[in-house]
Amino acid sequence: MVPISYYLILSAVLFGLGVVAFVFKRNIITIFMAIELMLNAVNLAFVAFSREFNQLDGLIFVFFVIVVAAAEAAVGLAIVMVIARNRKSLNVEDVDLLKF
């Protein structure tokens, strides 16, 4: 069997990549993709643990996370569309009307 640590390390690496992309990328869509990446990394960790301890709790939580991710993506992309239409740009630095 594949040791659980492989899955967890993969999950951590994916999560880390997601964080870095979230902080350093300028395109809003890319940031959303990074968020999705982080969520999926967490899903992977949940599934791995659930397999390890033979419990269903982790899998149930994965369902929750998927649903939330989907809903959030829908709403978020709708907002991004409106912003893009108004600011004519997908650069997150251009969303700055609340700046001091």
Add this chain to the structure above:
Amino acid sequence: MFILDHLWIILALPLAGSMLTLLAGRQWPRTYVNISSVGFVVLAFLSYCELLREFFLLNPASPIIKDYFTWMTAGNFRVDFALQVDPLTIVMLGVVTFVGMLIHIYSVGYMAHEEGYYRFFAEMNLFMFFMLTLVMAANLVLLFVGWEGVGLCSYLLISFFFQKKSAADAGKKAFITTRIGDFGFTLGILLAFWTFHSIDYKTMFASAANMPVEGMHHWGVLTSICLLLLAGAVGKSAQLPLYVWLPDAMEGPTPVSALIHAATMVTAGVYMVARMNVLFSRAPAAMLAVAIIGGATALYAATIGLVQNDIKKVLAYSTISQLGYMFLACGLGAYAAGIFHLMTHAFFKALLFLAAGSVIHAMGGEQNMQKMGGLRKKIPWTFGTMLVATLAISGAPLFAGFFSKDEILFDAYAGPNANIFLYALGIFAALLTACYMFRLIFLTFYGKPRYDEHHVHVHESPKIMLAPLVILAVLSVIGGWFVLPTYWGGKDYFQGFLNPVFASSTALAARMHPAWSEPPHSLELIMTAIAVLIAFIGFLIAWYLYIRKPALPKKIAGAFGPVYRLLFNKYYVDELYGAVIIGPIVWLSRNVLWKIIDVRLIDGTVNGAAFLSRETGSGLRHMQGGNTRSYAAWVVVGAVAVTLFFVWMVR
């Protein structure tokens, strides 16, 4: 016993008059103001007459005390609004209400042309209320209420012409100087409470009667209490060293000088010492202090009054001097004599001030005697009454001042606490008194007019001003006849009347000086003759200098230049106080309290709090800069922090 059962009426009448006049007087015509203020004071006097009648009918052996309500309690400390009537109160009430009434009537004429007529009378009535409270109080704290109240009204009335800077300054000076004495007074009240556990006269005196007499050199608690109370009296009654406010107080209208600074407020100190005679007689050191302060002040003020040119200033220094006599009497244990002099002094000093007001009114506002002269024929009534008062104050035989001053001098020479030094102070002051008073008369009323007769139209005052003068003149003559010297076969009715108040102290004094015995009548006669002779010498000196050789005073002033300047500038005491006391305080206030503590410390703290708040906000605002990427960064930072926290918790 209507008034005796309702003592508060005597207090309430002037208070009601004051409030009524204050609230509604502005719109009222003069007649209404007169009714509401002068009328109420007349009613107060009539109530007093009724009180007198009832008192004589009842003839109580101990003071009548009426307790109306408890003002404040705090543990053992309890102050009631309690009024007391005993012979001393009766005498003081008589002086205050009667002289007060006459002065109110006089003021109707004197203040007729002044702005703020209603304000004047409201303040005068308020003063009457506080003075009556002071006199009728049955405990120290209520007396202090009256004490402070009369100080307040004195301030208001001295600064009556408040637009004039000198008047406003004089009012402040009076209030602040008496405040210094009042600080000592307050400490005395506190010490008295600490010792006797009560500030009612009855309880205090009962406890004190059982306390031993303190030695001259071992100061116990009684001496301390008396000295502290004396500090208050020194301020209020303008004795050395806190007398400096009284001459400046002449900035107020003349009726104010007559009422407050001659007849009533300044006598509050004497009254207080007489009232506390049970305590004072057991503290010989304090008594000696009272006597020395009184005697020294009497002479000191007389020397200054000798060379002043402002008619009111002469009278002011004369008041300080005569108050010195009263203190001298109380310090010698002759309380009845002191109160007697208080009464006669109220009559002739009020008369002197009112007549001086009449002169000033006649001269159209001129107060400098060097610019008067020859007014005798032009204002005969004023002249006549003022002459009567001068004879009284100089101690001319049979006038009021003769009996009272004589008694004090005699007690200084041959009483139980006799002291030749104090007698010398008193007799020399008597010489100077006769001298400067007759100087005043001669400069003002005799000689050639030293003013421009075309510009100043000298006219006699209206009858409403002259009537009180005449009444007071009559009293200045007969007011002393309560005390007929024993060598004439007369009886001291006054002392007899006041006996219940002072008996224990007099008996104590006799016990303390077993070697002393009642002096023979012949000695009294000799002392009286000496006193009259001295006064006559003073009169002769004044006559010689101002009638026979009017050019001489200037030559003497020139020859003794430094002495004259010293006296004319009042021994430079005001300048001394300014340099030694006021200067450093002002420097301290300006440079330390203001520039350092107020500006740097307090303002700095307040401004610093604002500065801190602003800078913190300024630093924190970067978290919400509107920059989305920084938000993202902060989210990550927060997530990491929470994770680490949980890891640490699990460990």
